[in-house]
Amino acid sequence: MAEVRYEAASRIYPGSEIPAVDSLDLDIHDGELLVLVGPSGSGKSTALRMLAGLETVNKGSIYINDVDVTLKPPQDRDIAMVFQNYALYPSMTVAENMGFALKQSKVPKEERRRQVEEAARILDLTPYLDRKPKNLSGGQRQRVAMGRAIVRSPQVFLMDEPLSNLDAKLRVQTRAELADLQARLGVTMVYVTHDQVEAMTMGHRVAVLKDGILQQVDAPRTLYNSPKNRFVAGFIGSPAMNIVDVERIDGRLAIGSLPIELTADQTAAASSDDSTDLAVGVRPEHLTLANGGLDGEVSVVEALGSESFLHVRTQHQGEELVLVVREDGQSDITRGDNVSVSIIGPVHLFGGDGERLGD
Amino acid sequence: MSNAVVDRDTESRADEVKRLERREGWKRRIPILPALLFTIVVTQIPFLFTLFYSLTEWRLDTPEPREFIGLDNYTSLPDDKFFRDAAWISVQMTVMAVLFSLIVGTLLAILLDRKFFGQGFVRTLLITPFLVMPVVAGFMWKTQMFSATFGVINWVINLFGFESVEFATRYPLASVVVVLVWQWSPFMMLIVLAGLQGQDTSVLEAARVDGATTFGIFRQITFPQLRPFLELGTLLGAIYLIQVYDHIEVIVGGQPGAKNLPFYIAQRSIGGGNRFGLASAYSIVMVIAAIIIANIGLRVLSNLLKDDS
Amino acid sequence: MAVFTRAPKAEPILGQNRVVAHLLALLTWIIGLLFFFPLFWLTLNGFKEESVANSSPVLFFDPTLDRFSEVTESTTGLLSFTEAFGNSFWIVLISTVLVMALAVPAAYALAIRPMRKWRDVLFFFISTKFLPIVGAIMPLWIIARDLDLLGTRTVLVILYTAMNLPLAVWMLRSFFAEVPKELIEAAQIDGCSLIGQIRQVIMPIVAPGLAATALLCVIFAWNEFFLAVQLNPVGASTIPVWVNSQQKFQGQFLAGLSAASVLATLPVVLAGWIAQKRMIRGLAMGAIK
Numbered sequence: 001m002a003e004v005r006y007e008a009a010s011r012i013y014p015g016s017e018i019p020a021v022d023s024l025d026l027d028i029h030d031g032e033l034l035v036l037v038g039p040s041g042s043g044k045s046t047a048l049r050m051l052a053g054l055e056t057v058n059k060g061s062i063y064i065n066d067v068d069v070t071l072k073p074p075q076d077r078d079i080a081m082v083f084q085n086y087a088l089y090p091s092m093t094v095a096e097n098m099g100f101a102l103k104q105s106k107v108p109k110e111e112r113r114r115q116v117e118e119a120a121r122i123l124d125l126t127p128y129l130d131r132k133p134k135n136l137s138g139g140q141r142q143r144v145a146m147g148r149a150i151v152r153s154p155q156v157f158l159m160d161e162p163l164s165n166l167d168a169k170l171r172v173q174t175r176a177e178l179a180d181l182q183a184r185l186g187v188t189m190v191y192v193t194h195d196q197v198e199a200m201t202m203g204h205r206v207a208v209l210k211d212g213i214l215q216q217v218d219a220p221r222t223l224y225n226s227p228k229n230r231f232v233a234g235f236i237g238s239p240a241m242n243i244v245d246v247e248r249i250d251g252r253l254a255i256g257s258l259p260i261e262l263t264a265d266q267t268a269a270a271s272s273d274d275s276t277d278l279a280v281g282v283r284p285e286h287l288t289l290a291n292g293g294l295d296g297e298v299s300v301v302e303a304l305g306s307e308s309f310l311h312v313r314t315q316h317q318g319e320e321l322v323l324v325v326r327e328d329g330q331s332d333i334t335r336g337d338n339v340s341v342s343i344i345g346p347v348h349l350f351g352g353d354g355e356r357l358g359d
Numbered sequence: 360m361s362n363a364v365v366d367r368d369t370e371s372r373a374d375e376v377k378r379l380e381r382r383e384g385w386k387r388r389i390p391i392l393p394a395l396l397f398t399i400v401v402t403q404i405p406f407l408f409t410l411f412y413s414l415t416e417w418r419l420d421t422p423e424p425r426e427f428i429g430l431d432n433y434t435s436l437p438d439d440k441f442f443r444d445a446a447w448i449s450v451q452m453t454v455m456a457v458l459f460s461l462i463v464g465t466l467l468a469i470l471l472d473r474k475f476f477g478q479g480f481v482r483t484l485l486i487t488p489f490l491v492m493p494v495v496a497g498f499m500w501k502t503q504m505f506s507a508t509f510g511v512i513n514w515v516i517n518l519f520g521f522e523s524v525e526f527a528t529r530y531p532l533a534s535v536v537v538v539l540v541w542q543w544s545p546f547m548m549l550i551v552l553a554g555l556q557g558q559d560t561s562v563l564e565a566a567r568v569d570g571a572t573t574f575g576i577f578r579q580i581t582f583p584q585l586r587p588f589l590e591l592g593t594l595l596g597a598i599y600l601i602q603v604y605d606h607i608e609v610i611v612g613g614q615p616g617a618k619n620l621p622f623y624i625a626q627r628s629i630g631g632g633n634r635f636g637l638a639s640a641y642s643i644v645m646v647i648a649a650i651i652i653a654n655i656g657l658r659v660l661s662n663l664l665k666d667d668s
Numbered sequence: 669m670a671v672f673t674r675a676p677k678a679e680p681i682l683g684q685n686r687v688v689a690h691l692l693a694l695l696t697w698i699i700g701l702l703f704f705f706p707l708f709w710l711t712l713n714g715f716k717e718e719s720v721a722n723s724s725p726v727l728f729f730d731p732t733l734d735r736f737s738e739v740t741e742s743t744t745g746l747l748s749f750t751e752a753f754g755n756s757f758w759i760v761l762i763s764t765v766l767v768m769a770l771a772v773p774a775a776y777a778l779a780i781r782p783m784r785k786w787r788d789v790l791f792f793f794i795s796t797k798f799l800p801i802v803g804a805i806m807p808l809w810i811i812a813r814d815l816d817l818l819g820t821r822t823v824l825v826i827l828y829t830a831m832n833l834p835l836a837v838w839m840l841r842s843f844f845a846e847v848p849k850e851l852i853e854a855a856q857i858d859g860c861s862l863i864g865q866i867r868q869v870i871m872p873i874v875a876p877g878l879a880a881t882a883l884l885c886v887i888f889a890w891n892e893f894f895l896a897v898q899l900n901p902v903g904a905s906t907i908p909v910w911v912n913s914q915q916k917f918q919g920q921f922l923a924g925l926s927a928a929s930v931l932a933t934l935p936v937v938l939a940g941w942i943a944q945k946r947m948i949r950g951l952a953m954g955a956i957k
Binding site: 384386387388389390391393394395397398401402403404405406408409412467470471473475476477480481482483484485486487488489490491492493494495496498499500502503504509511541544549553598601602604605608609620621624625628629635638639642643645646649650652653656 | 689692693695696697699700701703704705706707709710713770771773774776777778781782783784789792793795796797798799800801802803804805806807808809810811826827829830833834837887890891893894897898907908911912915922925926929932933936937939940941944948
């Protein structure tokens with residue numbers, strides 16, 4: 001298996017000033033499942049395709065196992081890719097699809113068949129080996145695409161939103177299977193998705209991209225607990241973190257009438273930051289309904305059964321502010337109830353430029 | 360690991376990439392060059408020659424050499440009765456053929472855009488006229504339909520007590536137009552049918568829910584959507600129909616009543632008239648007219664192509 | 669997108685009333701049959717004796733195949749049917765092969781690995797169709813005469829290739845554009861060479877489109893008359909010229925001429941019937957997609 005390294009890699013489309021991927025520095029460890037996540041247009045697919053050799057690297061370099069592959073065509077990189085639409089060869093059977101790459105490498109027929117059957121066994125595709133893609137369901141096609149990649153035993157697996165075309169339930173199921181497969185095979189995998197839940201559940205580490213720039217790359221837990229900037233804080237976690245713009249009044253911060261307690265580290269960072277616009281972030285599970293807090297009215301109740309998320313309309317700095325609060329799933333609170341919101345967990349602080357201040 | 364590493368030391372990555380991209384650009388262009396060159400040499404260059412010929416007085420049947428006379432051929436055109444007649448016939452023929460085949464084609468498309476027994480078979484019947492060899496179509500209509508002696512149309516007319524009419528000689532222009540419409544309505548029908556079948560059913564259903572009548576729906580929703588297709592049909596039809604020759608040769612064989620420009624030009628030059636310079640001038644006038652039509656058409660086409668980005 | 673192979677949607681334009689629907693279907697049938705009638709009549713006449721054909725129209729008679737067999741034997745006129753058929757056959761075959769040989773790489777360059785200004789180039793090809801051929805016929809005739817090509821098959825092969833090339837490029841491009849880009853990328857990643865990609869991935873998908881395009885080129889080349897008669901009045905005449913020449917000689921031989929006409933136009937009509945769906949799709953997609 002292999003390590004992958006992006007060194008200041010950029011992709012600038014001809015005729016455009018703004019890079020689609022801007023000077024990306026990223027180290028991917030051997031055997032790691034690294035997820036590239038971000039909203040559409042963030043450059044995640046482009047970055048993946050740069051690794052595949054399907055996009056020109058205008059600046060910088062890409063290394064696989066310390067070998068500079070930047071100028072090498074896709075067929076020379078020893079990688080395998082699963083496309084969003086699977087890209088199965090319509091005129092070939094499942095077995096032929098999976099054996100295609102081996103055929104290109106002149107692997108003898110017997111050996112080819114053996115490897116294909118092995119991969120089919122792992123993916124439960126054995127009964128479908130003689131079918132053509134048009135006679136398969138979406139989930140089966142997805143597995144064939146996986147099988148095509150596995151059979152090659154490449155150095156790196158590239159996945160471009162492989163689950164987006166599956167229905168929700170199948171997606172969740174396949175997600176788990178994929179993660180399990182990766183762990184068992186121990187292969188290096190670079191996985192692109194726009195779904196942050198997918199990113200968090202699958203990735204050993206997650207790289208968040210926005211507008212072609214890497215925002216943060218860390219283990220999911222770290223991303224969740226210590227987002228480096230406002231964007232990451234708001235992107236990771238569902239429902240999203242409550243992020244509120246606050247003003248310093250007498251050196252203190254508050255949401256509405258609710259005072260904010262900062263850690264020593266945060267207070268120090270805040271005082272050295274000259275900007276007057278600060279932002280405070282609190283996750284829904286760190287808010288609770290308790291007397292003596294910020295008063296508000298419940299406008300929406302998202303009852304999930306295991307938990308409920310309440311949207312509470314409050315007043316902050318003279319304007320309406322909606323806070324999302326996590327409540328117990330069995331709670332009887334309904335729309336229109338008057339409640340009071342307090343903070344029971346850590347608070348994140350962001351400076352005027354969006355960067356994280358303190359811990 | 361040879362050249363790539365060494366070169367990287369001397370030129371920056373960006374330069375290297377630019378070099379590769381330029382080479383890639385050429386690799387992409389090469390496959391189309393044979394077709395492009397062939398087309399230019401065989402179809403475009405002759406036009407330049409025609410332009411040059413049009414500026415000369417050139418009779419192939421006399422020993423006098425070709426002499427350059429500038430724009431004299433063109434200035435003689437307004438007084439050239441035969442040219443004016445031929446041009447007017449061209450205009451009438453093209454306009455009528457395009458218009459009527461468009462109307463008939465649209466009606467056929469509307470009728471065909473539904474599910475009924477044998478729809479495929481009827482469609483096959485309807486497109487056949489377009490496939491028929493124009494010479495055969497001309498001959499067929501002239502002898503089997505229009506003929507005063509054994510034409511079917513006259514046989515029907517006789518049934519009603521009217522006298523037979525030799526259509527091809529009495530009404531040459533109309534006869535030719537009828538055959539053209541017969542052959543080109545299927546073409547228009549297919550284009551309009553594509554437009555009809557590309558409609559979004561949910562939009563039509565929403566209109567019904569909103570209480571629109573059948574005709575109302577057609578007028579306000581379907582027809583506006585059909586416009587680009589109608590324009591395309593008109594354009595392609597005009598481009599082809601302005602060049603009609605086969606039918607005229609077969610049906611009326613040079614009778615004055617239906618000689619259009621292409622026919623007259625061919626007659627005036629290769630067909631024995633031998634006045635190559637003058638005929639070339641006629642051609643250029645026709646080419647200019649075609650270019651004007653084409654420009655309108657290219658705009659229509661570019662709108663259609665723009666949707667494919 | 670619009671494909672006639674799909675059954676029309678449930679919501680026709682004209683009314684949903686059952687009776688109206690049936691009436692309209694009947695009307696459509698009648699119009700269809702009327703449209704086809706001239707051809708039907710022509711074919712019918714081909715089976716008649718000359719005496720029967722040369723009088724008032726009759727529907728019922730004793731059919732005979734004599735006229736059809738006479739066509740192939742006929743030697744009146746300067747050219748025989750079989751000769752003309754042979755000329756047409758070879759000219760159409762070779763020019764279509766040439767067209768495809770030129771148009772396939774062109775379509776590749778416009779659709780799969782598009783060159784930078786592919787739209788402009790496509791425009792250019794289409795625009796060459798817009799100029800009337802009559803505007804070029806004189807130089808072409810002169811050049812053909814000077815190169816001693818008048819009355820040969822070669823000159824028509826060259827010109828028919830040029831005539832059909834824009835159409836072929838237009839249609840093939842739209843068929844090639846249907847190949848999903850990812851499929852080719854997958855083949856690249858799987859280690860497939862360029863030739864391999866074309867042969868194993870692209871061709872299976874575009875093969876029907878290639879056939880449809882070739883068929884359309886055959887139709888137009890087979891039916892072409894103007895160039896054939898201007899450049900080849902005698903020597904290597906094609907079927908259309910032959911048909912036209914016959915009617916000048918044989919005013920009274922209606923049945924024979926009908927039989928000959930049917931044979932002349934039959935190959936193309938059959939080809940069109942067989943491939944109609946795909947040809948329509950190729951043309952439509954080129955314009956509408």
